[in-house]
Amino acid sequence: MNILYHAPLSPFCRKVRLSLAEKKIEIQLVEERYWEKDPDFLLRNPAGKVPILKIDGKTLSESSAICEYLEQRYPEPALLPKNVDAQFEVRRLVAWFDDKFHNEVTSKLLYERVNRKIHGTGYPVSAHVKAGAKAIKYHLDYLAWLLDNRRWLAGNSMTLADFAAAAHLSSLDYISDVDWNRSMAVKNWYATMKSRPAFRSLLADNVPGFPQPEHYSNLDF
Ligand SMILES: N[C@@H](CCC(=O)N[C@@H](CS)C(=O)NCC(=O)O)C(=O)O
Structure with missing residues (x-):
């Protein structure tokens, strides 16, 4: 199962949630209390930030890098023009x-x-x-x-x-x-x-x- 570690009102997490949903990629949402700096969380992303997406056997961080990855791996519907x-x-x-x-x-x-x-x-x-x-x-x-x-x-x-x-x-x-x-x-x-x-x-x-x-x-x- 794909997992998105997130915080509900985080705009960076919301951008990724919208991309995932638009591409109909199923995920489980897991809330991360990122300010508590849990060691497992820091292992997932040493930068100590959400969102973190577990997908395709990988653990991804940085919302724009995640969205660009999704764009290339799951191109439909396109959220980035070709030109x-x-x-x-x-x-x-x-x-x-x-x-x-x-x-x-x-x-x-x-x-x-x-x-x-x-x-x-x-x-x-x-x-x-x-x-x-x-x-x-x-x-x-x-x-x-x-x-x-x-x-x-x-x-x-x-x-x-x-x-x-x-x-x-x-x-x-x-x-x-x-x-x-x-x-x-x-x-x-x-x-x-x-x-x-x-x-x-x-x-x-x-x-x-x-x-x-x-x-x-x-x-x-
Ligand atoms: N450039 C990062 C920014 C992510 C970010 O700042 N997330 C906030 C939550 S809205 C966070 O985790 N902050 C924790 C911190 O900066 O220590 C991205 O696009 O993913």
Whole structure:
């Protein structure tokens, strides 16, 4: 059986979960309390991070490397275009979300509000939360601009770029930190993402101490 060691609200794990589900690869989800640094966990990934995927007799880590592996081993449906220029745009946007958006928004909102409590590392730093709440506006406007010019984030087909963005935004939506009324284009794009069967497992997540808000799993918001 394939196993994904994950944390429910981790955007990196969510990106991999979406890729696996879209490709209809069955997995068992195992929650990893990565902050406890269990020795078996560190053996699986000495970097001490989730996601970790056990598949094809291998133990894989690093979410983008995992998604690219899945793309080559399980090419259907394709989540990366064949054309080199189009591939570049997908990779640029995946990096945008996993690097820039993660540093400026996800770590400032989700990690402050949720991870600190779960990991027992104190109260949210209000300056960080403020900075995250400010930065997400700019990122939503950038998404809106992309969607004004394209059907999907990186072009005319759904790709890993959409999954990276939806992974971060869905984690933030779990704590009601996304203003979906800022852009109809972004709201409609997310509604389309959310209604895919691959999204179901994400919408079923429940984190103890943080009850799911009503709109989170509502396909019509
Ligand atoms: N570049 C890694 C980042 C993964 C990551 O930072 N995961 C977080 C959970 S959201 C983690 O495991 N953090 C533990 C740590 O940094 O020690 C990837 O894409 O897989």
